[in-house]
Amino acid sequence: MANQTQEPVEARARRRLREIRTELGLTLQQIADRAHIDVSTLSRLESGKRRLTLDHLPGLAAALGVTLEELVGPSVPRDPRVRSRSRTCDGMTLWPLTHRGPSGGLGAYRIQIDPGRNSPPAQLPVHDGEDWLYVLDGRLRLVLGDEDLSVEPGEVVQFSTRTPHWFGALDGPVTVIAILGAQGERTHLHR
Amino acid sequence: MANQTQEPVEARARRRLREIRTELGLTLQQIADRAHIDVSTLSRLESGKRRLTLDHLPGLAAALGVTLEELVGPSVPRDPRVRSRSRTCDGMTLWPLTHRGPSGGLGAYRIQIDPGRNSPPAQLPVHDGEDWLYVLDGRLRLVLGDEDLSVEPGEVVQFSTRTPHWFGALDGPVTVIAILGAQGERTHLHR
DNA sequence: GGTTTGGTTTGCCATTCTGGCAAATGATAT
DNA sequence: ATATCATTTGCCAGAATGGCAAACCAAACC
Numbered sequence: 001m002a003n004q005t006q007e008p009v010e011a012r013a014r015r016r017l018r019e020i021r022t023e024l025g026l027t028l029q030q031i032a033d034r035a036h037i038d039v040s041t042l043s044r045l046e047s048g049k050r051r052l053t054l055d056h057l058p059g060l061a062a063a064l065g066v067t068l069e070e071l072v073g074p075s076v077p078r079d080p081r082v083r084s085r086s087r088t089c090d091g092m093t094l095w096p097l098t099h100r101g102p103s104g105g106l107g108a109y110r111i112q113i114d115p116g117r118n119s120p121p122a123q124l125p126v127h128d129g130e131d132w133l134y135v136l137d138g139r140l141r142l143v144l145g146d147e148d149l150s151v152e153p154g155e156v157v158q159f160s161t162r163t164p165h166w167f168g169a170l171d172g173p174v175t176v177i178a179i180l181g182a183q184g185e186r187t188h189l190h191r
Numbered sequence: 192m193a194n195q196t197q198e199p200v201e202a203r204a205r206r207r208l209r210e211i212r213t214e215l216g217l218t219l220q221q222i223a224d225r226a227h228i229d230v231s232t233l234s235r236l237e238s239g240k241r242r243l244t245l246d247h248l249p250g251l252a253a254a255l256g257v258t259l260e261e262l263v264g265p266s267v268p269r270d271p272r273v274r275s276r277s278r279t280c281d282g283m284t285l286w287p288l289t290h291r292g293p294s295g296g297l298g299a300y301r302i303q304i305d306p307g308r309n310s311p312p313a314q315l316p317v318h319d320g321e322d323w324l325y326v327l328d329g330r331l332r333l334v335l336g337d338e339d340l341s342v343e344p345g346e347v348v349q350f351s352t353r354t355p356h357w358f359g360a361l362d363g364p365v366t367v368i369a370i371l372g373a374q375g376e377r378t379h380l381h382r
Numbered sequence: 383g384g385t386t387t388g389g390t391t392t393g394c395c396a397t398t399c400t401g402g403c404a405a406a407t408g409a410t411a412t
Numbered sequence: 413a414t415a416t417c418a419t420t421t422g423c424c425a426g427a428a429t430g431g432c433a434a435a436c437c438a439a440a441c442c
Contacts, residue, residue, distance in 0.1 A: 010245040
């Protein structure tokens with residue numbers, strides 16, 4: 001056999017496949033469609049009942065929004081630590097990344113946005129401060145005043161929260177890193 | 192087929208296999224032996240008459256003395272937008288994520304740390320401000336005063352830059368999102 | 383020329399694996 | 413209980429596998 005003393009690359013890739021998919025809250029069907037393979041095939045790939053080949057990788061990596069290396073590479077899995085302290089509201093799950101430190105009303109979060117959070121309320125919140133977002137996975141829909149933007153993975157937006165604003169999912173789950181300035185309660189509605 | 196619009200990963204791996212082997216002046220037999228596979232199999236792998244699977248890779252990479260990544264190659268790079276404005280220094284590549292805005296001396300970066308940047312200088316920098324790091328990939332080595340920490344993907348660290356500090360790679364390339372406060376030039380060395 | 387000597391490719395074939403549909407099973411919500 | 417969605421499994425004709433031995437191909441050397 002080709003792989004004896006070494007690590008089981010294929011098995012690990014399989015495990016990550018499932019890990020990442022479930023973390024993103026996606027179904028076999030969704031990924032299978034995006035990767036142009038059959039659901040049953042994907043099921044068997046993940047569960048080890050079918051050989052995962054090299055040419056499966058690009059499609060699957062793209063479908064999951066990760067790099068090829070994240071599937072085959074030797075790097076460690078993801079954040080079990082941050083996981084426990086999450087809270088959910090308004091179709092988003094927030095993992096606080098900062099210990100509420102001396103730096104005042106500023107918070108950093110890893111935010112997982114539900115595909116369902118895809119249209120803004122009639123009135124957009126306005127408050128003091130500045131928000132900063134970095135999109136890790138998925139496409140973010142950002143409404144800023146009159147503008148309705150789409151933000152792609154790897155892109156960044158930064159804006160004053162005095163502008164009426166809202167963000168959500170464009171067409172699937174989204175993961176962002178967010179620095180939210182002035183998390184205060186003095187949030188007003190607008191228009 | 193699993194791979195249509197994407198690139199032919201398997202074909203590329205095959206090509207590299209042969210390229211590297213011939214460049215090293217090694218024979219099929221030698222590599223086959225080291226990788227514990229049959230010569231005929233290796234021949235067919237290289238010439239595309241047999242499917243190259245994930246579990247072939249570690250053995251072959253080891254036999255050729257290259258990393259797994261060198262065979263499966265650089266994945267499609269993300270974020271072409273941010274990519275162009277990078278700058279490199281001290282074994283790190285920085286992609287600015289903030290437009291130097293009104294928020295003063297605060298900068299957000301996506302930082303790629305070279306595996307070579309793995310040991311701190313004799314004197315650690317000290318300056319005003321606060322740094323915040325979120326590890327995306329790889330393991331970060333963080334030296335903070337007397338502590339020598341390892342930070343895993345998904346984990347976060349936040350510290351005052353008045354503490355003597357340094358960060359680099361632990362055992363491979365690292366990608367982090369960093370918010371560096373007070374990027375000022377008034378950096379001093381310590382001890 | 384003809385032969386020798388690596389190096390590489392191919393014939394063979396019992397066994398295993400593949401892909402993709404449809405149907406079964408599991409899990410949740412109503 | 414029932415409807416709905418997600419995941420797993422049965423099926424099976426056709427394709428791929430592995431590994432031995434034989435064939436092929438060059439280049440070097442009588």
